Amino acid sequence: MSARHLITVFCTIAIAITGAALAQTDFWADPEGSLPAGDFGMELVWDRDLGSGYSNVSIAGGKAVTLFTSGEVDVVAAFDLESGDELWRYELGEKYAGHDGSDDGPLSTPAISGDRVHALGPFGQLVALDLDDGGLVWRRDLGEEDSTEPPYGYTTSPIAVGERVVVLTGGAGHAITAFDAATGEPEWTAGDDDASYQTPALFEAADRPVLIAPTDRFVQALDPETGERLWQFQHTEGERRERTAHMVPAGGDRMLLWLGNGSTMYRVDAEGAEELWSSNVFGNALAVPVSVGDHLYGYTGRFLTCASAESGEILWRSRPPAGRAISAVGGVLASVGNKGDLVLFAATPEEYRELTRLPVLDRGGYAFPSFTGGMFVVRNLERMAAVRVDSDLAPRLAVVDVSDRIKGSFGSWVESVEALAESERAAAVVEKFAEIEPAPLVEDNLAHFVWRGEAADVGVSGDIAPQGEELALYRVAGTDLFFRSVELDAKAQYTYGFTVDYGQPAPDPRNPYSVDMGFAVASELRMPEWPASPHLEAPAEDAARGELDSFPFHSEILDNTRELRVWRPAGYAGSEERYPVLIVNHGDNLLRGGLMRNTLDNLVGASVAPLIAVFVPRVEAAEYGGDKADGYNRFLVEELLPHIDKHYKTDGENRAILGPGSAGVAALYASFRHPDVFAQAAAQSYYPIPPAQDLLPEMIAAEGAKPKQVYVVWSNHDYDLGAGRRADDASREILAALRSAGVNAVEQVADYSPGWGGWRGQHDDILAALFPAEESPAE
Numbered sequence: 007m008s009a010r011h012l013i014t015v016f017c018t019i020a021i022a023i024t025g026a027a028l029a030q031t032d033f034w035a036d037p038e039g040s041l042p043a044g045d046f047g048m049e050l051v052w053d054r055d056l057g058s059g060y061s062n063v064s065i066a067g068g069k070a071v072t073l074f075t076s077g078e079v080d081v082v083a084a085f086d087l088e089s090g091d092e093l094w095r096y097e098l099g100e101k102y103a104g105h106d107g108s109d110d111g112p113l114s115t116p117a118i119s120g121d122r123v124h125a126l127g128p129f130g131q132l133v134a135l136d137l138d139d140g141g142l143v144w145r146r147d148l149g150e151e152d153s154t155e156p157p158y159g160y161t162t163s164p165i166a167v168g169e170r171v172v173v174l175t176g177g178a179g180h181a182i183t184a185f186d187a188a189t190g191e192p193e194w195t196a197g198d199d200d201a202s203y204q205t206p207a208l209f210e211a212a213d214r215p216v217l218i219a220p221t222d223r224f225v226q227a228l229d230p231e232t233g234e235r236l237w238q239f240q241h242t243e244g245e246r247r248e249r250t251a252h253m254v255p256a257g258g259d260r261m262l263l264w265l266g267n268g269s270t271m272y273r274v275d276a277e278g279a280e281e282l283w284s285s286n287v288f289g290n291a292l293a294v295p296v297s298v299g300d301h302l303y304g305y306t307g308r309f310l311t312c313a314s315a316e317s318g319e320i321l322w323r324s325r326p327p328a329g330r331a332i333s334a335v336g337g338v339l340a341s342v343g344n345k346g347d348l349v350l351f352a353a354t355p356e357e358y359r360e361l362t363r364l365p366v367l368d369r370g371g372y373a374f375p376s377f378t379g380g381m382f383v384v385r386n387l388e389r390m391a392a393v394r395v396d397s398d399l400a401p402r403l404a405v406v407d408v409s410d411r412i413k414g415s416f417g418s419w420v421e422s423v424e425a426l427a428e429s430e431r432a433a434a435v436v437e438k439f440a441e442i443e444p445a446p447l448v449e450d451n452l453a454h455f456v457w458r459g460e461a462a463d464v465g466v467s468g469d470i471a472p473q474g475e476e477l478a479l480y481r482v483a484g485t486d487l488f489f490r491s492v493e494l495d496a497k498a499q500y501t502y503g504f505t506v507d508y509g510q511p512a513p514d515p516r517n518p519y520s521v522d523m524g525f526a527v528a529s530e531l532r533m534p535e536w537p538a539s540p541h542l543e544a545p546a547e548d549a550a551r552g553e554l555d556s557f558p559f560h561s562e563i564l565d566n567t568r569e570l571r572v573w574r575p576a577g578y579a580g581s582e583e584r585y586p587v588l589i590v591n592h593g594d595n596l597l598r599g600g601l602m603r604n605t606l607d608n609l610v611g612a613s614v615a616p617l618i619a620v621f622v623p624r625v626e627a628a629e630y631g632g633d634k635a636d637g638y639n640r641f642l643v644e645e646l647l648p649h650i651d652k653h654y655k656t657d658g659e660n661r662a663i664l665g666p667g668s669a670g671v672a673a674l675y676a677s678f679r680h681p682d683v684f685a686q687a688a689a690q691s692y693y694p695i696p697p698a699q700d701l702l703p704e705m706i707a708a709e710g711a712k713p714k715q716v717y718v719v720w721s722n723h724d725y726d727l728g729a730g731r732r733a734d735d736a737s738r739e740i741l742a743a744l745r746s747a748g749v750n751a752v753e754q755v756a757d758y759s760p761g762w763g764g765w766r767g768q769h770d771d772i773l774a775a776l777f778p779a780e781e782s783p784a785e
Contacts, residue, residue: 041338047399048348048364051381052090053391059111063376063383063390066118067137069093070383073125075101075111082116082125082133084140087381090392094140102128102159103696105632109387113159119166122187126173128159134190144190152180156202156249157627163205167217167230174219176201182219182226184233194233199224202249209255211275218261218274220251225263225279237278256297256315264294271318283318287311292372296334298353303339304332308467308476309508312355323508324358325465326404327351328475331374340375342367342384344475348375348393362401366391411480413491416447416454420482420489428484435485445516446531451496453531455479457488461506464488468502468528469759476505497535498723498757499764501528521763522599530763541605541770550576551607559649561641564625564634571597571621572654575610584657585618586777587650589642591630591665591672593621599762605769613770615777618654622646624669631671631695638672639679647683662686662776666765671695677713678705688717688772691724691760692740693733706743716744717775719754719768733760
């Protein structure tokens, strides 16, 4: 997934990626070697192609070991540390295919102990391999009887504790399992909770080793020899889960509980845990923080953050190095930035101080830099590289390029203001902004993002920034004006937000257009050639509007409950007419962020025939094209539609289903699984999700009934699916399959950025194609 869709990626895969993170001092580095004293630089030793995967790199015995996808299989492989040559590989089994925003491949990180490599594959393949040649020592395949499989596969990383290998397996009576390191036989099990993407940590408490195991709801302390529970506390409320919980040793008797929304510090021993402080520091990020001395370092959102281990107080934040993972070597921290630079910086509470950097990969990744013997090993989803630190090399630092700071006529005006005496500039800014239109200011393909107010730092992020970065705004000295000019596609639509003083992204206060994404509100930028969208505007106060019903609906088939919304057109109550039915996947999001109620109120009775729209939210990701796709279809056909037909005046012969992204996959899947039920379907930004990606082409090509119309929309700015694949490619492929099978396929090409704000722009065309009004209204 493209880094410019960082918010989407974070919501869909962040909880899984963190399972690959470890108590780093135990797993990620050979203890030999250190960094030089004084200044130093770095040089690339080797780099090589690598398959997709989120696993970190473990180092021992001159070998770098990691997990990745190779063709159609997942593998554990070892590489020579000096040359990068592959030494051996072990095939775990079939490839774990990415879904709902994730990329292909394993997520767990191997543990090396002595001459053994212990690794856990995404389908539960727990193996012990010989470090020298990769020979299989033993293998156990975890299943329903001894574990719980998380939605993104087995992700926790095994840890070696003496003569045992400990794995968070999850489940009643076996939340944690210790296996004999020599044979793979279970030695003890403990705990009653599901485990998702956490990894346990070994902690010394009063000279006694204690195994700290966070699971979805609890933190448990165990005797690593026997599995006896020493203490336990719940880190969530009620039945709520926190799949990302990790414990980070923080010096002395302190242990940091890192969660998706922040951190809590505890003082722990063999008797219990005492909370010291709790805050949102290190929240909304992918990187497990690290501890150096009395301070903690990690990411809070996009920003590198230093916090006091004693109090949790944030001491400083920094936009660079803009990475997703962090590791520590003595008093030096390492992170790979979004553009693929390996960046080393000082572990100091005073300020962010960069030591040196080197371009290594073509883009960033999710693995932290591993270190041994003066060498770092880094990887992303496509490549792996080794970098040597050398005191004979000069350090390289980031170069801030401001050559493109001034652009367009607005830039010329900025130059004229900066030519004034500093005492005169504020008045010139006030005069200018009394005249200009609401922001952003747009000149053809040039957008000027402006913010005014008292602040030390302002940034802009969203679809307008490359690789998910945040762009720093420039301040006009002597004024409250910050600005950044960006060249964009004049035909396109984007979303963005401002971050003031390293806070949370917020909408542009000068922009009247916004997108409610559920977890945040972003501003919408409509470039000059982006098609007008009057269907999204609120109807006039005196206009007739439809009614929106709301009620909970329980599915016996899926064993879950969701809140349904049903829109009925104006005049429905007094009519004897029977209405066609539209099923809207991701219904809650398309009502909120997609403004679909406005669209229906504005268009039904004009360009769109009267209809009933049923807005169906998703409960689990697997319902949309995943392993619960058939269950979701049964829910629609056997439970939901009979209920709608019973309680509403429906035309059972005229139904359609639509959705964007994964919801579009679900729409196409339903229409080909039940063409007699859903005669029409529409999908935006289609992308492959297993197993639907394999089943859907077979269903399209098969003999028999087909939907009478399938409407597919893709964008020139669509999702980057990784490995050189994009959602527009996937959309064109599915269109080719539809046409080859003789299906009436309608193609629409747009220039949106994929998201609720972009997708809503085509709803007028989609609805008019699925349910055209019988005749156009008189002019």
